[in-house]
Amino acid sequence: MKSFVIKRGSIALLAAAMAVCSLNAAAVDAAKSAELALNNDDWYQVWSENQAVVFDDRAVYLDYLKTGKAPYLKDLGTKDNAGRALVLGLRAEDKGKDLNTLSAKRFLDVSLPPSSSFYGEIREDNKIFIFQRYGDMMDVVKLGEPIFSYIELGGGPNGERLVYALAKEEKKPETLISKFKSLNR
Known part of the structure; x- marks a missing residue:
């Protein structure tokens, strides 16, 4: 029993x-x-002397890199810490949406929590900053350079200098390097 x-x-x-x-x-x-x-897993920016164009869609970002155009560019009427005009590079279907609902703007405003698998890029002149953490990307947005980094000279798709943002004790970011290379073939 x-x-x-x-x-x-x-x-x-x-x-x-x-x-x-x-x-x-x-x-x-x-x-x-x-x-x-x-839509919080990736974020991209292209910096020129006068503009910082911000993207939340990889396809729009890649097209902008090739053509210098996006389906819709929205000047926010504000400037970043380096005095560049902040411009959103958006999909055509985002044109009529409230800007405060778009990931590109919400990341700028620090009002969107990043995904655990976050990935970001900032392109400026002949260098590409690559990120696996949103906080590291925001540091570069504020300071212009990462606090800690791993650099590959000429490693970019067009010979750009690659600057991988790191945490203090982090070694060569093999996973991030692989991810960048697979996304930028």
């Missing part, structure tokens, strides 16, 4: 544990879906 009760209790505990695991998996899937909806 006791072994029958123990077996029933074990089965009930196993069922409860499986239910909790499935709830946790559902919560993780929901969190990932919410993160995708935020």
